[in-house]
Amino acid sequence: MASSYDDIVVGLGAMGSAAAYHLALRGRRVLGLEQFEPGHDRGSSHGGTRMIRQSYFEDPSYVPLVLRSYQLWRGLEEAVGESLLEITGGLYLGPDGCRTVSGARESARRWGLPHEMLDAAEIRRRFPAFAPADGTVGLLEPEAGFLRPERAVLAHVTAARAAGAEIRTGDQVTFWEPTRDGGVWVRTTSGTFRAARLLVTSGAWAPVLLKARWLPLQVERQVQYWFRPADPAAPYAVGAFPCWIWEHDGVQAYGFPAVDGAAPKVGLFRQGTPTTAVTVDRTVHEEEVAQMRSYLAGTLPALATGSLEDAGTCLYTTSPDEHFVIGAHPQAAQVIFATGFSGHGFKFAPVVGEILADLAIDGTTQHDCSLFAPDRFSARPGS
Numbered sequence: 001m002a003s004s005y006d007d008i009v010v011g012l013g014a015m016g017s018a019a020a021y022h023l024a025l026r027g028r029r030v031l032g033l034e035q036f037e038p039g040h041d042r043g044s045s046h047g048g049t050r051m052i053r054q055s056y057f058e059d060p061s062y063v064p065l066v067l068r069s070y071q072l073w074r075g076l077e078e079a080v081g082e083s084l085l086e087i088t089g090g091l092y093l094g095p096d097g098c099r100t101v102s103g104a105r106e107s108a109r110r111w112g113l114p115h116e117m118l119d120a121a122e123i124r125r126r127f128p129a130f131a132p133a134d135g136t137v138g139l140l141e142p143e144a145g146f147l148r149p150e151r152a153v154l155a156h157v158t159a160a161r162a163a164g165a166e167i168r169t170g171d172q173v174t175f176w177e178p179t180r181d182g183g184v185w186v187r188t189t190s191g192t193f194r195a196a197r198l199l200v201t202s203g204a205w206a207p208v209l210l211k212a213r214w215l216p217l218q219v220e221r222q223v224q225y226w227f228r229p230a231d232p233a234a235p236y237a238v239g240a241f242p243c244w245i246w247e248h249d250g251v252q253a254y255g256f257p258a259v260d261g262a263a264p265k266v267g268l269f270r271q272g273t274p275t276t277a278v279t280v281d282r283t284v285h286e287e288e289v290a291q292m293r294s295y296l297a298g299t300l301p302a303l304a305t306g307s308l309e310d311a312g313t314c315l316y317t318t319s320p321d322e323h324f325v326i327g328a329h330p331q332a333a334q335v336i337f338a339t340g341f342s343g344h345g346f347k348f349a350p351v352v353g354e355i356l357a358d359l360a361i362d363g364t365t366q367h368d369c370s371l372f373a374p375d376r377f378s379a380r381p382g383s
Ligand SMILES: Cc1cc2nc3c(=O)[nH]c(=O)nc-3n(C[C@H](O)[C@H](O)[C@H](O)COP(=O)(O)OP(=O)(O)OC[C@H]3O[C@@H](n4cnc5c(N)ncnc54)[C@H](O)[C@@H]3O)c2cc1C
Pocket: 010, 011, 012, 013, 014, 015, 016, 033, 034, 035, 036, 042, 043, 044, 045, 046, 047, 049, 050, 051, 052, 171, 172, 173, 174, 201, 202, 203, 204, 205, 206, 209, 222, 223, 224, 267, 314, 315, 316, 338, 339, 341, 342, 343, 344, 345, 346, 347, 348
């Protein structure tokens, strides 16, 4: 007889570890399954830092969710007695009227978020590492900062265990199927398990696991780079240097201060190459490093000439409109999934965990998830 649970969570990365925690907190009998070890570097939740920001240029309706996430991250820090989130301020730059700055401004105004608008001279004065051309504008928000992703995933797993969840690592789900009584059974490399609900939070592996040909997701290979400038002194320290996103020549890049002894990290926000979680090329190539340096030459010149301390790949799972996809499987209401985080999901992990617990237990949530409806793609012309 297979062991039986209220909920099985497949994939204990950012979202699954949070879901397992929130379900266990609410007294559910939870089994969390992870194919590798939590905090690993083969998915989407590694690389030392993830940005968290409030003036959300992507859409103002993310703002209440991110504000709830701040509360939940702080609660998790208390639960595990560890620091996961650091406030550094966030600077979003680009030509006047670009989406990065005007979208952030729209969210800030709509939700009354603290922010300041800076012109190029003021940006150069306050943050000398940045070299904006005249005409560049910036929105500075004091409450942005970064999370430590590996530690945050491990913290959710630890807290989930402490709240009563059973966690099995090194165990891969190979198959699932609805049962006649409205539940689900799951086969893994170690056995079979049954549950009333299945939560699929398997990141870049989700398109395969969901048997989701109806879901137009693209897995993208992305690179994170750490450049050590010749003079690594004050300008890049936490406290002096903000997290940033810059829209320059139509391309968005982002970066962080020097965190935990590492060099400042940078990356191109979109611009990834299509791949799969299994076949991805994990080597970072010289042309890619050159492309990143060339972007930095026009924005943060001292980093452009710095030595490359480290570089590594990471995966985005991108939806056509770059908004998340959260809800019930169209052919099996007992299967709930959260995917399509499109390169900006990490900061929301705890609120996504809360939403998934709501959906598993109540079938609905108080959080506004209208932007994330899975059926929004089926109405697209030609699909
Ligand atoms: C370079 C880069 C920079 C980013 N920067 C930011 C940022 O600054 N701010 C931000 O908010 N977001 C950022 N993101 C996006 C964010 O990190 C992702 O949206 C988020 O990590 C996705 O979490 P996830 O839980 O869906 O996936 P993951 O964390 O990858 O978790 C999925 C898990 O499922 C497991 N799994 C898969 N299949 C199975 C199976 N069959 N059986 C068992 N386990 C399985 C995997 O091993 C994995 O551990 C960035 C992403 C990248 C790649």
